[in-house]
Amino acid sequence: MIVIEGINKTIGEKAILRNINLQIKQGETIGLIGPNGAGKSTVLNIISGLMKPSSGRIKIFGKQLKEHPLEIKNKIGFLSHDSFLYDHFSPLENLKFFAKLYGFEVEERKVKGLIREVGLAYFMHEPVRSFSRGMIQRLNIARALIHDPDILLLDEPHTSLDQQAIQILNRFISKMKKRGATIIMVTHDLKEAFHLCDRILFMKDGTIIDDFPVSEQKVNLIFEKYFAQVGSDEKNF
Ligand SMILES: Nc1ncnc2c1ncn2[C@@H]1O[C@H](COP(=O)(O)OP(=O)(O)OP(=O)(O)O)[C@@H](O)[C@H]1O
Numbered sequence: 001m002i003v004i005e006g007i008n009k010t011i012g013e014k015a016i017l018r019n020i021n022l023q024i025k026q027g028e029t030i031g032l033i034g035p036n037g038a039g040k041s042t043v044l045n046i047i048s049g050l051m052k053p054s055s056g057r058i059k060i061f062g063k064q065l066k067e068h069p070l071e072i073k074n075k076i077g078f079l080s081h082d083s084f085l086y087d088h089f090s091p092l093e094n095l096k097f098f099a100k101l102y103g104f105e106v107e108e109r110k111v112k113g114l115i116r117e118v119g120l121a122y123f124m125h126e127p128v129r130s131f132s133r134g135m136i137q138r139l140n141i142a143r144a145l146i147h148d149p150d151i152l153l154l155d156e157p158h159t160s161l162d163q164q165a166i167q168i169l170n171r172f173i174s175k176m177k178k179r180g181a182t183i184i185m186v187t188h189d190l191k192e193a194f195h196l197c198d199r200i201l202f203m204k205d206g207t208i209i210d211d212f213p214v215s216e217q218k219v220n221l222i223f224e225k226y227f228a229q230v231g232s233d234e235k236n237f
Contacts, residue, residue, distance in 0.1 A: 001026045002047065002151070002182065007056035009042055009206075016042050018206040020056070026150075029173075029183040031193035031214075034203035035230045040186040041080075043203070044153045047184065048078045060151070074102045077149035079157050083140055087129040091115050091139050094128060095146050102147040114142045118168055134162050141169055145176075152176055154185040158192050170196065190226060194219055204229055 002024040009017035017039045024030060032040045045051035047058065049069050058065040060072045085094050092111060099106040115124050118138040128136065137160070144152065152173070158166055173196055176183060187193050193200060194214055200222060202210035210225065 001061055003057075003059040004047075005057045005059075007043075007046060007053045007058065009039075009046065009051070010054045016206055017046070017053070020206075020208060022201070022208065022211075024182060024184070026182055027177070027180045028199055029177055029197045030185065031197035031200045032184060032186045032203060033188070033190065033193060033200060033226065034209075038203040039206040040203050041155050044078070044080070044155050044184065044186060047151075048076055048080075048153055049073045050078075074104075074147065075150045076153060077144035077147065077151070078153045078155075079140060079144040080153075080155045083136055085128050085136065085139060085143065088127055090123075090125045090127055091120050091142070092124050094139065095142055098143050099146045104147050106146060111146070114146060115139075117172075118142045119164065133160070134165060137161055138165055138168065141165070141172060145172060150181055152181055152183045154183065154187075156186055156188065158187065158189050190223060194222075202226070202229070 002022070004020055004022040007017055007020040008015070020043065032043060034040055042051065046053050047060075049065060049072065061075065063072060065072050086097065089097060092108075092115065095111045095114065096106065096108075099111070112124065115121060118141055120135060120138055120142075123131070123135065128139065131139070157169055161169060173183060185193070185197065197214055199211070199213050201208050202225065209229075212222070
């Protein structure tokens with residue numbers, strides 16, 4: 001249900017993505033791994049519609065992203081490095097605002113429930129500008145999920161989250177998997193990738209160089225491949 005055909009991305013003289021072809025089925029959880037600068041975040045940015053490819057086509061739910069950008073964007077939740085939150089708004093106001101932006105009227109009860117689930121109940125009405133980084137990350141998780149997206153894009157979601165926030169995030173990911181959402185997660189954390197994903201895509205130099213299902217038997221092989229390509233200085237355990 002996500003079909004990527006011949007995507008290239010060039011910025012200036014630099015080829016960032018080269019001929020990416022990919023089919024992702026509904027309900028799959030994909031781990032996108034590879035060394036720094038491989039083009040992983042760029043793939044997510046392009047699927048989310050935040051960045052346009054230089055050439056190639058993306059079809060989501062049978063529709064061309066280029067022709068139906070808003071309709072498709074409303075089905076996607078994106079947890080990226082950028083927060084997008086409004087400093088002077090409280091969590092409640094931020095989430096209501098984003099729900100509206102996606103074209104949804106969300107019941108206040110549901111918004112409050114989500115704020116509680118990410119552990120920010122006591123700060124429901126406090127402006128976000130007074131929040132710590134960890135609190136902002138928790139609210140960002142809620143922001144990405146407020147419209148019950150069918151597709152969840154996660155860019156290094158476990159990086160710099162505290163243990164409790166990692167548990168909250170993993171709980172949401174499991175819930176979304178159960179209800180058949182499609183998840184694509186960029187990560188350097190192979191343990192989390194094996195734990196959460198059912199398929200791994202390995203990127204290097206703007207191309208997908210490997211694509212395989214996750215299975216117990218293959219874990220060691222994947223570790224070996226990863227360190228052969230990435231080197232030992234980038235491991236994240
Ligand atoms: N807006 C931009 N302008 C110029 N170069 C860019 C831009 N965005 C990305 N790049 C370059 O494209 C390449 C791929 O970047 P990308 O962030 O997609 O890699 P990545 O695999 O996610 O890396 P990391 O693991 O370090 O986050 C990098 O060399 C990066 O410097």
